[in-house]
Amino acid sequence: MSAIVAIVGRPNVGKSTLFNRLIKxxxxxxxxxxxxxxxxxxxxxxxNGKEFSLIDTGGYVTGSDDIFEQEIDKQVELAIDEADAIxxxxxxxxxxxxxxxxxxxxxxxxEKPVFLAVNKVDxxxxxxxxxxxxxxxxxxxYTISSxxxxxxxxxxxxxxxxx
Ligand code: GDP
Ligand code: MG
Numbered sequence: 104m105s106a107i108v109a110i111v112g113r114p115n116v117g118k119s120t121l122f123n124r125l126i127k128x129x130x131x132x133x134x135x136x137x138x139x140x141x142x143x144x145x146x147x148x149x150x151n152g153k154e155f156s157l158i159d160t161g162g163y164v165t166g167s168d169d170i171f172e173q174e175i176d177k178q179v180e181l182a183i184d185e186a187d188a189i190x191x192x193x194x195x196x197x198x199x200x201x202x203x204x205x206x207x208x209x210x211x212x213x214e215k216p217v218f219l220a221v222n223k224v225d226x227x228x229x230x231x232x233x234x235x236x237x238x239x240x241x242x243x244x245y246t247i248s249s250x251x252x253x254x255x256x257x258x259x260x261x262x263x264x265x266x
Pocket of ligand 2: 161
């Protein structure tokens with residue numbers, strides 16, 4: 104069975120854009136029983152000859168901010184349980200939010216490799232703005248643009264090393 108990589112983060116940071124960029128083909132959703140499993144998209148990808156399954160979380164989540172927060176926590180907990188590696192996406196345009204800090208806290212306790220992807224770094228000018236994300240306590244981060252693909256190769260190089 105191929106390794107599982109989960110993409111987590113709060114809404115609108117660019118998880119689905121990254122997912123769509125990275126996947127080669129979609130997979131049917133099996134066991135769509137709970138709301139948590141229904142709110143996920145699956146795809147297959149490979150990099151440097153390593154194949155892995157990719158999960159995009161939070162796909163269909165709607166509702167109040169309170170529901171968002173609970174759903175995101177559930178998605179993160181599920182990802183920690185089931186994934187071999189986690190990509191935590193944050194947004195350089197908005198900077199750190201309370202919800203990012205909450206997710207980071209859950210991920211710091213996970214005994215799984217976590218890759219912090221600072222998204223929407225579309226130009227070099229944005230690069231310096233990413234430094235604030237060190238304060239999430241997850242160590243090194245990868246600056247990426249899911250829209251134009253920059254930085255995603257470096258992220259994947261590091262990621263597949265751990266699979
Ligand atoms: P999700 O809710 O985390 O899945 O986020 P989406 O993938 O749906 O993206 C939310 C918004 O951010 C959309 O308008 C995207 O076009 C935009 N977006 C995603 N990635 C990038 C990026 O790398 N750069 C910029 N400028 N916008 C992005
Ligand atoms: Mg999405």
